Amino acid sequence: MxxxxxxEDANVAIGDHAKDFxxxxxxxTNDNIIKLSDLRGKGVMLNFWATYCGPCKKEMPYMEKLxxxxxxxxIEILAVSVDATELVITNFVEEYDLxxxxxxxxxxxxxxxxxxxxxxxxxxxxxxxxxVERVLGELSLEKLEGYLxxxxxx
Amino acid sequence: MNTKTCSTCGHPNKxxxxxxxKCGKPLDNDHKNKLxxxxxxxxxxxxxxxxxxxxxxxxxxxxxxxxxxxxxTIALVVSALGTIYPxxxxxxxxxxxxxxxxxxxxxxxxxxxxxxxxxxxSSWWYMILIAMIGISxxxxxxxxxxxxxxxxxxxxxxxxxxxxxxxxxFSEIHDYSADDKDRFxxxxxxxxxxxxxxDGHILAEKGRFSRWGGPYINHxxxxxxxxxxxxxxxxxxxxxxxLWVREGETAVIPSTNQEFYVKSEEFIFETYGEDKEDAIFxxxxxxxxxxxxxxxxxxxxxxxxxxxxxxxxxxxxxxxxRGGIIVNEPLKVNGLALYQDGYQLNxxxxxxxxxxxxxxxxxxxxxxxxxxxxxxxxxxxxxxxxRIELGKYYPDYELNDGQPSSVSxxxxxxxxxxxxxxxxxxxxxxxxxxxxxxxxxxxxQYKIGLTDFSVRDVSGLTVRKDLxxxxxxxxxxxxxxxxxxxxxWQHRRIWIHPGGDxxxxxxxxxxxxxxxxxxxxxxxxxxxxxxxVEDQERKNDL
Numbered sequence: 001m002x003x004x005x006x007x008e009d010a011n012v013a014i015g016d017h018a019k020d021f022x023x024x025x026x027x028x029t030n031d032n033i034i035k036l037s038d039l040r041g042k043g044v045m046l047n048f049w050a051t052y053c054g055p056c057k058k059e060m061p062y063m064e065k066l067x068x069x070x071x072x073x074x075i076e077i078l079a080v081s082v083d084a085t086e087l088v089i090t091n092f093v094e095e096y097d098l099x100x101x102x103x104x105x106x107x108x109x110x111x112x113x114x115x116x117x118x119x120x121x122x123x124x125x126x127x128x129x130x131x132v133e134r135v136l137g138e139l140s141l142e143k144l145e146g147y148l149x150x151x152x153x154x
Numbered sequence: 155m156n157t158k159t160c161s162t163c164g165h166p167n168k169x170x171x172x173x174x175x176k177c178g179k180p181l182d183n184d185h186k187n188k189l190x191x192x193x194x195x196x197x198x199x200x201x202x203x204x205x206x207x208x209x210x211x212x213x214x215x216x217x218x219x220x221x222x223x224x225x226x227t228i229a230l231v232v233s234a235l236g237t238i239y240p241x242x243x244x245x246x247x248x249x250x251x252x253x254x255x256x257x258x259x260x261x262x263x264x265x266x267x268x269x270x271x272x273x274x275x276s277s278w279w280y281m282i283l284i285a286m287i288g289i290s291x292x293x294x295x296x297x298x299x300x301x302x303x304x305x306x307x308x309x310x311x312x313x314x315x316x317x318x319x320x321x322x323x324f325s326e327i328h329d330y331s332a333d334d335k336d337r338f339x340x341x342x343x344x345x346x347x348x349x350x351x352x353d354g355h356i357l358a359e360k361g362r363f364s365r366w367g368g369p370y371i372n373h374x375x376x377x378x379x380x381x382x383x384x385x386x387x388x389x390x391x392x393x394x395x396x397l398w399v400r401e402g403e404t405a406v407i408p409s410t411n412q413e414f415y416v417k418s419e420e421f422i423f424e425t426y427g428e429d430k431e432d433a434i435f436x437x438x439x440x441x442x443x444x445x446x447x448x449x450x451x452x453x454x455x456x457x458x459x460x461x462x463x464x465x466x467x468x469x470x471x472x473x474x475x476r477g478g479i480i481v482n483e484p485l486k487v488n489g490l491a492l493y494q495d496g497y498q499l500n501x502x503x504x505x506x507x508x509x510x511x512x513x514x515x516x517x518x519x520x521x522x523x524x525x526x527x528x529x530x531x532x533x534x535x536x537x538x539x540x541r542i543e544l545g546k547y548y549p550d551y552e553l554n555d556g557q558p559s560s561v562s563x564x565x566x567x568x569x570x571x572x573x574x575x576x577x578x579x580x581x582x583x584x585x586x587x588x589x590x591x592x593x594x595x596x597x598x599q600y601k602i603g604l605t606d607f608s609v610r611d612v613s614g615l616t617v618r619k620d621l622x623x624x625x626x627x628x629x630x631x632x633x634x635x636x637x638x639x640x641x642x643w644q645h646r647r648i649w650i651h652p653g654g655d656x657x658x659x660x661x662x663x664x665x666x667x668x669x670x671x672x673x674x675x676x677x678x679x680x681x682x683x684x685x686x687v688e689d690q691e692r693k694n695d696l
Contacts, residue, residue, distance in 0.1 A: 021466040022467055052563060109406055109412045113465045
C-alpha cells in the first residue's frame with residue numbers, strides 16, 4: 001500500500017487549462033518576456049527540454065522543420081529550456097539554427113508548476129488554452145505533425 | 155416479518171432467534187440433550203435469516219467470514235505478485251513499458267505487463283479488492299455486532315430451566331442453606347461480578363465489554379487504518395519529493411505552488427578524526443579506509459515569494475525562517491518538513507585561467523580571467539588588446555561518438571572551447587580544455603592554463619508531509635485496544651435458578667477461557683456446600 005501516492009499524476013493533464021506563466025526569451029537581441037496567456041487564439045506547442053538531453057536534440061530539428069509552415073497556420077512553438085546557464089542554450093541554438101522562441105526557466109518555477117519529470121515533455125495547447133495532448137519523451141516527425149494539426153486554430 | 159412465538163412465555167421472537175429473548179428458553183426443540191449454541195446469545199443474525207432481495211444477497215455475501223478471509227487471501231497473493239518485477243513508476247519514464255518488460259524479463263515479463271501487474275497498486279481492480287475487504291469488515295461487524303449488543307443489553311435474568319441445563323458448565327444443588335447461597339453471592343461480588351436478581355433468580359456477570367473488543371473495536375481500528383492509507387492519494391495529505399540545492403543557490407520547494415524557496419548558505423560535512431575528542435575512535439578509524447562521516451548539515455534559509463505575479467516571474471523573496479537541517483532535525487515550513495537526505499561534495503563553481511605564450515617555460519600570464527560556472531560570460535576582454543571568447547561550454551563533458559557533449563546540467567566535469575583573439579593573432583586560436591586535457595586546435599602561439607578553481611557542495615533534501623500518520627496511528631491504537639480488550643478479559647456469566655423442591659440450578663458461560671472460569675468457580679464456592687459445576691460437554695463425550 002505504501003506505493004499508493006499521488007506522485008504519478010501530472011500537475012497539468014490533458015483537458016486542463018494550461019497554467020499561465022511568463023519567461024524571458026533567450027538567444028534574442030531584444031529583452032523579451034513571453035507570457036503564455038498572450039498567445040491565446042493561437043495553438044501552442046510547449047516543449048520542455050535541455051541541452052544535455054539526448055532525445056531533445058533529436059526532435060529539435062523536426063520542430064525547426066515544421067515551424068515556418070505551422071507558424072503561418074497560427075501555431076507558436078515555445079521551447080522552455082531547464083538548463084542552468086544561458087551560455088549552453090546559446091551554444092545549442094546557434095549550432096542547431098533554431099528560429100522559434102527559446103525560453104529559459106532558470107529558477108525551475110515552470111518546471112515545478114507543470115510537474116515535469118522526464119525530458120522532453122511536450123504539451124499541445126489549443127487556441128483556448130486547453131491542453132489537448134501531453135507527450136512524454138521523444139517525438140517523431142510524423143507524430144509531431146499530427147499533434148500540430150490537432151491544435152491548429154479554426 | 156416472520157416471528158417465532160415462545161411456547162413458554164409467548165414472546166414473539168424474530169425469525170432466526172435460537173434462544174427466547176425474554177425467558178431464555180431454547181427454541182430449537184429438536185436437539186434436547188445437546189449443548190446450546192451460545193453464539194451471539196441466540197439472537198437473529200440478518201445474514202442468516204434473510205436471503206430474498208438483492209440487498210439481502212449482497213449483505214450476506216459481505217457478512218460471510220469465509221468471503222472475508224478469501225478476499226484478504228487474494229489481496230495478499232496479488233500484492234505479492236506485484237513485487238515480482240518493478241512497478242511502472244520505477245522503470246525509466248522514457249521507455250515504452252510494453253517493450254521494456256518483454257525485453258528485460260522475457261515472456262514472464264510480457265505476461266506480467268499484459269496482466270496489468272506493472273500498475274497493480276493503483277489499478278481499479280486492486281482498489282476494488284481493498285474496498286471490498288473494507289466493506290466486508292464493516293458489514294460483518296454490523297451483522298453480528300448489533301444483534302449481539304441488543305441481546306446482551308436486554309438479557310433476561312430469569313431463564314428457562316432448559317437454558318441452564320443445556321449450558322456447558324452446569325450443576326444441580328440439592329442440600330444447601332441460605333447461608334451457603336449468601337456466601338456464594340458474596341464471593342461472586344468479591345470476584346467483581348455484577349449481580350442482578352429477580353424473584354430469586356440471579357444473574358452474575360462480568361467483563362461484558364470484552365465482547366466488543368475482539369471483532370468490533372479492532373475492526374473499527376482496521377477501517378480507520380485502511381482509510382488512512384487511501385488518504386495518501388490526496389496531495390494535501392501526503393507529499394514525498396526530493397530537491398537538490400547548491401551552496402549559495404535558492405531553489406523552489408516542490409509542492410508549494412512556487413510559494414516557498416530554500417537557499418543553502420552552507421553544507422557542513424564532518425568526518426571522525428577531525429576533533430580531539432575523536433581520539434578514542436582512533437583504532438576503529440584505522441580499520442576504515444574511507445573517512446567516516448560524523449555530521450551532515452545544511453544551513454538553510456526559507457523564503458516566501460510574496461509577489462502576486464504569474465509563474466516564472468522573478469520572485470519577491472521574504473525570509474520566513476533559517477536554521478540547520480540535520481538528518482533527524484528537519485526545517486519545517488507550511489506543514490512540510492525538509493530533511494537532510496543526500497549530498498554531493500566539491501562540485502565546481504568557478505575556474506580561473508591564464509593566457510601565456512606556448513613557448514614560455516615560465517608560463518608568465520598575459521591575461522588572467524575567471525569563468526563563473528553558474529553564469530559564464532561568453533567573452534572576456536582585456537586592456538592589453540587580447541580577447542578570449544568562450545565558444546563552447548560543456549558543464550559535464552563527455553565524448554559521445556566523437557562529439558563533445560554535456561551529459562548533465564551540473565559542472566561536474568567542465569569542458570571549454572576557448573577562442574583567443576589578439577593584436578598579433580591573425581584570425582583566432584582555439585583550444586579545448588577539460589580536466590586533464592589541454593588540446594590546441596593546431597600550431598597555437600598561445601596557451602590557456604588552469605590556475606585555480608573553487609567548489610561548492612550540494613545538499614539533497616527530502617520534502618515530506620504525511621498527515622495520514624496520525625490517522626494510521628489512531629487506527630492502530632484502536633485496533634490494539636480492541637485486541638487487548640478481547641484478549642485479557644472474558645465475558646463470564648453465572649445463572650442461578652431456584653428450581654423448586656429445594657434445589658438450585660447453576661450454569662456458567664464464558665466466551666473464552668473455560669479453564670479460567672472453572673478455576674474461578676472453585677474459588678467462588680469455597681466455604682459453601684455447593685458442588686463443583688460439571689463439564690457437560692466432556693460428560694457427553696465419555
